Amino acid sequence: MIRVKVMYVFILLLITLGSCDPAKKAWNNFNLFPVEDDVELGKQVSNQIESDSKNFPLLPERGNEEVYKYIRSMTQEILNSGKVENRDKFAWEVKIVDDPETKNAFVTPGGYIYVYTGLILFLDEADDLAGVMGHEIAHAAYRHSTAQMTKLYGVDLIRQVVTGNTESGLIGQIAMSLTSLSFSRFHESQADAASVKYLCETRYNAAGAASFFEKIEGQPQPPAFLSTHPSPKNRVEAIKEEAKERKCSTRNARNTDFNRVKQLLK
Numbered sequence: 001m002i003r004v005k006v007m008y009v010f011i012l013l014l015i016t017l018g019s020c021d022p023a024k025k026a027w028n029n030f031n032l033f034p035v036e037d038d039v040e041l042g043k044q045v046s047n048q049i050e051s052d053s054k055n056f057p058l059l060p061e062r063g064n065e066e067v068y069k070y071i072r073s074m075t076q077e078i079l080n081s082g083k084v085e086n087r088d089k090f091a092w093e094v095k096i097v098d099d100p101e102t103k104n105a106f107v108t109p110g111g112y113i114y115v116y117t118g119l120i121l122f123l124d125e126a127d128d129l130a131g132v133m134g135h136e137i138a139h140a141a142y143r144h145s146t147a148q149m150t151k152l153y154g155v156d157l158i159r160q161v162v163t164g165n166t167e168s169g170l171i172g173q174i175a176m177s178l179t180s181l182s183f184s185r186f187h188e189s190q191a192d193a194a195s196v197k198y199l200c201e202t203r204y205n206a207a208g209a210a211s212f213f214e215k216i217e218g219q220p221q222p223p224a225f226l227s228t229h230p231s232p233k234n235r236v237e238a239i240k241e242e243a244k245e246r247k248c249s250t251r252n253a254r255n256t257d258f259n260r261v262k263q264l265l266k
């Protein structure tokens, strides 16, 4: 009898989760991983990235102070929007990967963000870059990366990494997989909408992610970014619509500093 009751409650729960929108959202963001582990996993993966200059040739801080200052102050402005989930729990560090051929950006769990020089050089507007940063921040803030990683490797294996009980090599594999870890279309829509929500409180065009995707989707050869961030239906329109609904400003910010940073990277 008890078993029947439990089963009944479970079925009811599934029906509830599947039927109304906010609950469906919760279901899609269901994550078996405790949030503290995002922080630890991110720390370990970022250490691995720093020590692997072959796969991740990081732009040295020395001699590139202005470039780093620019991208970090842009990130800070987005983080200070007051809208970022887990703002105070995660590290939110930004590093630049010195690879002008690659138009990509990715984020580890716990908020370590990596932006490729190829992506910065490719973009025309500071707002486009802010749109990408907002989108990446959202993937970490909503913990999409751990959700995808636990799907790929299983919770147990990821937990072993966090507790340090793992064979060497796995963490390297995980770091590499982050550059090709693709999100679901649901996660993509959520990150797009969050990007608008964050940017709305900054001086950047709240729909910056729209012009970014317009530009990158117009490429004859789809860049790495697109294979890991699959396009939800009507992506560009949905971002613009979100900005309109939230009554955000869609005026472009000035490009003076952005253009200077691009010059420095050339």
Ligand SMILES: [Zn+2]
Pocket (backbone or CB within 6 Å): 135, 139, 183, 187, 188, 191, 228, 229
């Ligand atoms: Zn994405």
